[in-house]
């Protein structure tokens with residue numbers, strides 16, 4: 001792919017004429033312009049051809065032939081760019097992928113919320129602590145987490161740090177996924193530090209033994225073991241900061257089309273999905289696979305308009321609806337959307353995000369989620385699709401490979417009183433490794449029963 005920054009600067013910038021929600025207010029716009037110019041000169045983080053490959057995989061999801069596992073941090077942090085943290089996250093996703101592939105017998109498309117998930121939309125512009133009010137933290141790409149006036153000022157230089165942090169992360173992810181670490185024959189090794197201490201680890205170990213036997217059987221039948229050596233893994237994040245995303249939007253020399261080369265897939269969040277606003281306009285210009293978060297207020301008419309705007313050629317794999325309604329609403333609200341979209345003839349991928357509609361504040365003040373609510377939303381999502389004869393295409397979850405205490409419940413139960421022990425998220429509560437594996441086993445069962 002040849003990079004033509006000049007063309008991209010004009011064609012990927014039509015959003016600038018429209019209102020854009022959740023954008024930082026930079027005090028120094030000259031500095032912002034200089035940063036954008038630098039970013040425009042940087043090399044792509046992913047190739048257009050890889051985005052097309054993911055679109056083909058997502059087409060299989062949309063057609064009911066594969067399942068999407070999309071997961072990772074709520075908010076990546078610059079100081080989280082370490083080999084251990086990246087490996088732990090990847091390991092968790094690989095384990096979940098193995099569980100889903102084997103136990104549900106379905107090809108799993110693996111996409112990380114990783115290598116770019118540095119920006120957060122927020123409910124309120126400010127935060128007050130002990131009578132002091134400051135601008136809210138909007139992710140490491142915008143301002144600092146520390147509660148001081150200096151730290152909370154949006155700094156455009158952080159966009160360059162976001163690029164470099166994404167590049168380092170993606171480099172390591174590519175090394176892990178193609179260099180032997182993700183080899184399916186390592187299925188036990190991913191669990192080594194975990195197996196004795198957790199019920200889900202023990203359950204996983206049993207499944208890993210079965211996978212081992214299956215691999216030996218296939219080997220004996222003549223299947224080349226090298227085929228299991230690498231794993232396909234894609235990156236994704238919310239396309240929130242349009243200055244950053246459009247600076248990384250380039251013309252693909254093969255096709256002349258624009259791609260946002262900051263990630264293979266990007267999604268538009270619940271707070272920025274207004275049809276006549278900048279984010280949808282931006283997404284309509286790029287050719288990556290696109291996700292749209294659909295909250296409980298989404299109407300069927302809106303869903304149809306997203307299809308019209310973002311997938312006018314009705315290309316399976318282009319558009320994924322990531323439904324995040326809440327466990328108490330999904331059974332009421334989702335059927336009409338699925339019915340009308342299906343009746344329109346469009347083939348979109350339907351994916352459940354069982355996290356964002358189920359957040360509450362514990363008495364301790366921690367933002368948390370109950371594992372049972374997460375599970376119930378997934379169940380509701382599967383029930384709706386079963387009743388309508390459509391395909392529950394995947395899950396989108398906030399998780400970490402670390403042993404945090406941010407969501408309550410799970411097989412290795414975290415109680416509300418435990419939340420303070422390892423509450424490390426910079427924004428929303430994530431499933432820890434044990435809860436993530438629990439979820440994968442339960443989703444695999446639901447998929448099999450479907």
Ligand SMILES: O=C[C@H](O)[C@H](O)COP(=O)(O)O
Nearest residue numbers: 074120121122123124427428
């Ligand atoms: O991750 C999603 C949003 O950024 C988050 O839910 C908003 O959180 P807030 O309500 O604390 O701003």
Ligand SMILES: C=C(OP(=O)(O)O)C(=O)O
Nearest residue numbers: 121269270271293324356
């Ligand atoms: C902000 C997010 O979700 P939503 O837009 O669905 O609230 C997110 O996934 O990080």
